Amino acid sequence: MKWIKLVVVLIASALISCTEKKNPSFTQDQLVLIPQPKSVTLNSGSFKVDAQTQFVIAHDSLEVITGILNDLFEKSAGFKLDIANSGDENTIQLVQNTAIAEEAYKLDVTNEKVVVEANSKLGFVYGLETIRQLLPAAIESSSKVLDLELYIPNVHIDDAPQYPYRGSHLDVSRHFFGKEYIKKHLDRMAFLKLNTFHFHLVDDQGWRIEIKKYPKLTEVGAFRVDQENKHWNARTQNDPDAEATYGGFYTQEDIKEIVAYASEKGIRVIPEIEMPAHVMSAIAAYPWLSCKEESIAVPSGGVWPITDIYCAGKESTFEFLEDVLTEVMALFPGEYIHAGGDEATKTNWETCPHCQRRMREEGLANTSELQSYFMKRMERFLSKHNKTLIGWDEILEGGLPEKATVMSWRGFEGGWEATAAGHDVIMTPVSHMYFDYYQGNPDNEPVAFNAFLPLEKVYEFRPAVDSMSVEQKKHVLGGQANLWSEYIATESHSEYMLFPRLFALSETLWSPEEKLDWTNFSVRVRKMMQRFDVMGINYATSAFAVQPESEIDLETGKITISLQSEFPDTQIRYALRDSELNADSEVYSNPIAFDSTTSVKAAVFKDGKIMGAEMQKYFDFHQAVAKPVTYKFEYNASYASTGATALVDVLRGSKYFKDGRWQGWINNPAVITIDLEGAKELREVTVGSLEEQGTGIYFPQHIKVEVSRDGKTFEDVAQMERAFEPNPGAKIENFKMKFESRKNVQFVRVTIEPLAETPKGGGAWLFLDEILVK
Structure with a gap:
């Protein structure tokens, strides 16, 4: 008799093993539901949807909403579920429950069946959409997926909205x-x-x-x-x-x-x-x-x-x-x-x-x-x-x-x-x-x-x-x-x-x-x-993007940059100067400091791949960094950036004109004189400018560069004219002015004239973030 009991135990074990293989269990981490239901209980096992599964509906008017799942089954799995008015095992049942609130639903999934209880069409729609999210992502495919297995985790969900x-x-x-x-x-x-x-x-x-x-x-x-x-x-x-x-x-x-x-x-x-x-x-x-x-x-x-x-x-x-x-x-x-x-x-x-x-x-x-x-x-x-x-x-x-x-x-x-x-x-x-x-x-x-x-x-x-x-x-x-x-x-x-x-x-x-x-x-x-x-949704990955915060110590000339992303618990890797950014790059853990011209690349990585946009920042330590600046016409108080040294602090602005890095002028040109505090050899001046025509910000119309040894007598070394061009977006441009080498220069004066009149009439804003002297 012992051998009979042993055979029974082995058969039972085999059946259990077979059932577990056929109907796998899921972990809490595998339940990816948005919006999060009011309450969810996860049980072992799952329900398998196959070509023999049927919808059982409380009344004929619910037939149309079965398309929420049937349209997906047809495209991705190659079959549609039949609809019946009765049945028990291997069914997805839509059961009327008048005790439930208008938009609420209950969802019970076992190995044998799926039951959605609701009091209205809305409740049934939400129950079916929850089932959709519980099914594998491949259910959303617009073409047939080979060997697609459709399992719904065994759950009990009691759900209702917070707001109507x-x-x-x-x-x-x-x-x-x-x-x-x-x-x-x-x-x-x-x-x-x-x-x-x-x-x-x-x-x-x-x-x-x-x-x-x-x-x-x-x-x-x-x-x-x-x-x-x-x-x-x-x-x-x-x-x-x-x-x-x-x-x-x-x-x-x-x-x-x-x-x-x-x-x-x-x-x-x-x-x-x-x-x-x-x-x-x-x-x-x-x-x-x-x-x-x-x-x-x-x-x-x-x-x-x-x-x-x-x-x-x-x-x-x-x-x-x-x-x-x-x-x-x-x-x-x-x-x-x-x-x-x-x-x-x-x-x-x-x-x-x-x-x-x-x-x-x-x-x-x-x-x-x-x-x-x-x-x-x-x-x-x-x-x-x-x-x-x-x-x-x-x-x-x-x-x-x-x-x-x-x-x-x-x-x-x-x-x-x-x-x-x-x-x-x-x-x-x-x-x-x-x-x-x-x-x-x-x-x-x-x-x-x-x-x-x-x-x-x-x-x-x-x-x-x-x-x-x-x-x-x-x-x-x-x-x-x-x-x-x-x-x-x-x-x-x-x-x-x-x-x-x-x-x-x-x-x-x-x-x-x-x-x-x-x-x-x-x-x-x-x-x-x-x-x-x-x-096939063209979604934004902006929350993965690395968000840099940088500051400069004007006394030491050292820049410190901190990196973070909107999503918590992400791995950020970075590369400096000419190094390639890849899965082997340095993992960011502490702020990065440097005091010479440096490029910084950074991105969020997951499983060796870049997530979101790669951040690239270039910090150019030119000869005018942290030098004294004087203005003939004061910048507008609303767009002062960090004050008198904002145009020589290495830190550049973004396309967002309110980011605190841009100095702005209106109804006046920007006439800026930089004291290099010693004789220098110069051959190039670059003016960084922003244009966003919709907010009245336009690129310069004219730029003139002058140099001086004593700050009194100036020599005109470069000029640039720029004709207006329509621009539908925000754009940053570095206007580079090259000239024959000048030695023993201590003072640089840059005159930047705004567009005289916008296409709609009126004055144009002029926005600058840096004047680079080399």
Whole structure:
């Protein structure tokens, strides 16, 4: 009998071993979930998905959302799961549970089956998206993967969002993006459990939605003169009769398709129809909408201040807007319509007889109250049609419409004020939520708005403000990331600005606040990047980039440079001078010091490979380093850099003009005299300059170099003229002035003249970071 027991034990052991081989177990580190669920319990074993696995759905209306996984299975594994109304083993079951909250779900995975419990379509969508993230990254492949094994770790997940509004905004007005890209973006929103797509369809530079009653809105308003070769804010005013070829729009059928597609993913779409400002595209189509009724062109670039706005005094304006919104409401079935309300310069209202009559008739004290009247009137119209108006926080000025929801963008203050008044608020402050800002060193980044928003800063976002009362916090619906497209002309660039920052946002809005941890998130998002690669997302690796901090001791002439990256626990390697940077280079551990001309290369390494951009810095110890400098015209106090020795301190500026390394002049040339404190032989002077035409910074027009032995009599040794050239981005140039050798020189005077007049008129800024004397 003992041998029988032994055989039974051996068979049982073999079966267990076979089962473990067939259904492997996973470790906690292998669960790469973003946003992090409310609670996760990992158990041993896993569920295998194969061609015989079935979906079992609670009701037929859920069939459409099985495509979240079935579309992936079909492409990567070559099969789709059948759908049934009953079944147990080898099934993925969608089970109705009325006791669960609207967007919540429970997920139970065992070796035998997968069960998603939810009370709504939204809950089932989120459960399926979690399963998607639990499957191997290869599931995202657009073509069949050989020998693909699809295992889902055995887990119990109990999950629900922290905030009901989790939004992503795309501006398609400044640059138009086709509906296929919009659908791709909706897919990725669903992946992250974001539930609101803010569709910015109208702005000065383009009207993007077909309105059948007013066909010129798209015939005229959707196109502008092509000035894409210039910086956004350096583009000149267009002639209304000039040929407009750049743009595009969505037909009403396109909009219906996008809205339906979003609904399948559990995403509501909120259209934004701007008013009373940001509407030059509409006025270009129908000039009678403005106070002056003058013909204007759709602008090709930045406009400030925005004075061409809707006339608030004419009834025809409101008739137009009600007609437009009636067509818009028929296309967007959701609760909200965004009506803008921001950045209206009311100069024309001050002198418009129609607006002034309106103010008298309505007893309005000023034009701020007139804007309040405007927005309140539109809010009442929307309210009659069971819609809620959302407006940017400027709608607080002059009195808030009764039922409006405020989108607070200029900071958290507008949101605080609105919640105190009992209004719902969506937080989208520029400090954390403007994804058109740089996310890394501008020297290595595509052109962006001149401000910084790194990944970690996004992860610090918390919609509710500590100083709010309990009652106020109930009015904070959530948050939203905004991607304005002034500088973003391509889908690839758009993706780069969105990812991985959108992953950080999704977690701050979904996961319980006590579970938010930057170090933990940084580990998961790095692993998630392997999935990004398969998904074909052009994501930014800016958080890997080495961030140098350098300083010079002007007494000793020694520079110290410190290196770090945004992601914690990374390995940084560096190489000095002509050494090659590779996996064998020195590992950085302490600040590096040197006192002679040196190049420094550094990068984050993982498994022997460079992650992110390679940092390269060149420190040129020329003959004028730390020497006395005098100025004929003082630099502007706002751009003083480090003061009188900033141009001879070896430390160079970046493409970000606010980085503290640039000295600036306006309305004066820079006339700089350097005392070399002893006789030197010279043959070259180089002037380092920055240009960013959109912010009014231009390269020099003329440079002259003079030398002297005594500081009184100067000899002209080199001059340079430079003609203006359009430049769409930020650029650094070293203007090198060579001349025949001069001996016994102690003083160098450099005169740098700015561009006399910018293309838009007015003076140009001149920015310098170093004058190198050799």
